[in-house]
Amino acid sequence: MTTQQLHEQILQKKSFLCVGLDPDLDKMPQHLLETEDPIFEFNKAIIDATHDLTVGYKPNTAFFEAYGIKGWMSLQKTINYINENYPEIFTIADAKRGDIGNTSSMYAKAFFEDLNFDSVTVAPYMGKDSVEPFLAFENKHTIMLALTSNEGAFDFQTLNAGGKELYKQVLETSKTWKNSENLMYVVGATKAEYFTEIRKIVPDSFLLVPGIGAQGGSLSEVCKYGMNDKVGLLVNSARAIIYASKGTDFAEKAREEALKVQKEMEEIIDLKFQV
Amino acid sequence: MTTQQLHEQILQKKSFLCVGLDPDLDKMPQHLLETEDPIFEFNKAIIDATHDLTVGYKPNTAFFEAYGIKGWMSLQKTINYINENYPEIFTIADAKRGDIGNTSSMYAKAFFEDLNFDSVTVAPYMGKDSVEPFLAFENKHTIMLALTSNEGAFDFQTLNAGGKELYKQVLETSKTWKNSENLMYVVGATKAEYFTEIRKIVPDSFLLVPGIGAQGGSLSEVCKYGMNDKVGLLVNSARAIIYASKGTDFAEKAREEALKVQKEMEEIIDLKFQV
Known part of the structure; x- marks a missing residue:
């Protein structure tokens, strides 16, 4: 998928929501646990109920992976x-790989x-030659960690490093890598005030924004500082949607939660793009 | 496994070699490709031929993972x-995880x-709360990236960050984390001159050292600057051993290569510890 196609889908659905699939047997409805592949059945039901909103x-x-081979089979399905x-x-393997x-x-x-x-998340610590192999794939996207949504983000990511x-x-250096047009970046919603600075460095890139919902980030704040003239945001919500009931x-409850977020996004898109 | 048990095994085998299992169908002997699970058969043969030297x-x-479910089954086997x-x-899942x-x-x-x-490799970029969940497991070890063996290591790892x-x-901060005694660190053999500084920060920790062999690192240099009074090193070699023929x-050829490295290690251990 091209970023242009992603952009068109966003305008058509009036949504830039991404639903995180974090299937946890301990949090799933009891009746699914009796099926042969509870993880897949859970995902399938969530997908069928929300695909037009996300x-x-x-x-x-x-x-x-926590469920071994059975889990990997559920991922493939x-x-x-x-x-x-x-x-x-648009599909994202949230894998945080890099070697x-x-x-x-x-x-x-x-x-x-x-x-x-369509895309995979990667970690930047090992630098250029650990990321460029991902960038070599045409119409595939590599979503690199920049500023994450967790507390530990302040351990290293915000240290003054070389000025x-x-x-x-990480953002600036990555722009010099081969096929860097295939990069997107992870920027946590819990750090909305940082988006202005980030947009100075990567004005055109898509940003994948976790941390809305269970982690406490605010959608309107993120949009205020992070949206560009092509929207340029994919806002992820996992637990607040998939474990609504x-x-x-x-x-059904997952759809209701997704719909709430989509409606909020529709308002923002209508206002900003006067569609 | 405890680090004490690992240390005892090192002295007994007079080896601190770790063999990297990077099974690649394109590099494997032709006759294995006709078996039902070439990856497992390859690993099994390498393991049987080298287990007393490593x-x-x-x-x-x-x-x-590159081979999907079939690959994950080979990993489990x-x-x-x-x-x-x-x-x-001592078994290491080289997975570079962290979230x-x-x-x-x-x-x-x-x-x-x-x-x-027994252990897994992790990336430090997301900080404390991304690593502590691994550290909570008793007698399991978390091997965090510090200074890696690749060129990209100089993109971010060696930047002056907060002084x-x-x-x-990364090394210093990680020592303050809960259960930090379960940490080991990845330090590339291609950066032997850095070991002196690293040993000032983590004198007692085991260091996993990739980059010997195909990547060009020198064993004697690594030992000169990186060994502590409990050896404290696990030197990894993959391609040079497993693809010797x-x-x-x-x-058989893998064993010959492993034996060369083990003999070099035996000399170093005998000299340093006068066993």
């Missing part, structure tokens, strides 16, 4: 289900070729 | 094979519980 799904690989039934959806060049190539192969995701905060160094009505 | 095996998860047949061996707290907990569950590795190089900040003699 432009992206972001399966978090940790929540699949989930991405296949999205690709087959809702091919317009020396020949290893990163194998991760890129895993997520872009074997699983056929500016580390996350700014633990009953048999979980998918 | 104290650790480090499967690189990327090389399994490989770790089970080691744990069942050579329980004294917000509840996600890191799932990764820890995946590698420490589901797959039963000292970022990798030093592409013929039917690949396991």
